[in-house]
Structures are given as C-alpha cells and as structure tokens.
Amino acid sequence: MKITITGRKVSLRDHFKDLAAKKLSRFDRIFDEDAEAKVVVTVLKNRQTVEITIRSRGIFYRAESTADEMNVALDNVIDALSRQIRKNKARLEKRIHISAISDTFQELPEDREEEPDEYKVVRTKHFFVKPMSVEEAILQMNLLEHQFFMFRNQEDNQINVVYRRKDGRYGLLTPDGE
Secondary structure, eight states, X not given: OEEEEEEESSOOOHHHHHHHHHHHGGGTTTSOTTOEEEEEEEEETTEEEEEEEEEETTEEEEEEEEESSHHHHHHHHHHHHHHHHHHTHHHHHHHSOHHHHHHHHHSSOOOSSOOOSXXXXXXXXXXXXXXXXXXXXXXXXXXXXXXXEEEEETTTOOEEEEEXXXXXXXXXXXXXXX
C-alpha cells in the first residue's frame, strides 16, 4: 500500500510517520499494493485531527478523529477503519482477497450488533432535476433545511450534489469520467 502523510499547520515527526505506517500495515493483507492511503494531520488550537482515506479498486474508506493527542486520534481512526472493513466484509470478499480478510479479522472481536447482508431501501423518491447554478442549489437546500441537494448544473448539464459539511461550509459532488 502506498502511504502519503501530510501535516497541516504542523511539522510531523518521523516517529509519528513510522507509527502511522506501522498501524496501516495491518491492512496490507486486505488491500493490494496499488491501494493508496492518505493520512492528513491538522492541528487547530490544541485539537489534533487525523484523517485517513484508503482507496483501492474504486472503493473508498475514510475515517476522521479529533483528540488532544495525535496518537490517540490515530488509534481512533485505525479502529474506525477496521470497523468499516469488518462491516462490509461480505461485500469485500467478492472484490478483494478472501483469505486475507478472514485472517485479519479473526483476532478482532465481532461487533455485538448483527449487520444485515443486504442494505434495504425503504423509500424511493422521484423528482424533477431542474437546471440551476451551484449558488441556487445551495439556497434551495437551505430553504428545504436538508443536508444535501441534487440538481442539474446549468454550466455543464451534469447531475451534481451540494452538501453541508461539518464545519458549516459547503461541498460539491460532480461526476467523473473514470
């Protein structure tokens, strides 16, 4: 797995970089060597946030944690990624190395809650997708008091989604040709 470690508003020590690489190496048996892991560490007012995104074969796993100590946040993120992978174990077995997943999670205790084998869609909603600008879509989302809003971007006629981020700002999802 290729690992990229970036520090925002902080100079990362080699000890932390080695520790992050060592903790991420437990996933080497699950993901192939083409997998990419991006670790971003941000420090704001004595709060240290660690965010890890793993990309492999079009599947993304992302976790983020904020704590007083960088190492604690790293441990929390690694645990969250383990839970995500364990939760999606059945789907991963179809796409990734079957034996590696079994070996990796054999020593980890199972969550007490049973995860469904299938995700169930309980409601389907159809609506007209109106061409509009990104600003209009954000305004419409805010008027509806939703966390996201799908619309057709009038600039490129593509379906886009605007969403409200945890920090109160907005994000835009656009389709990619890949």
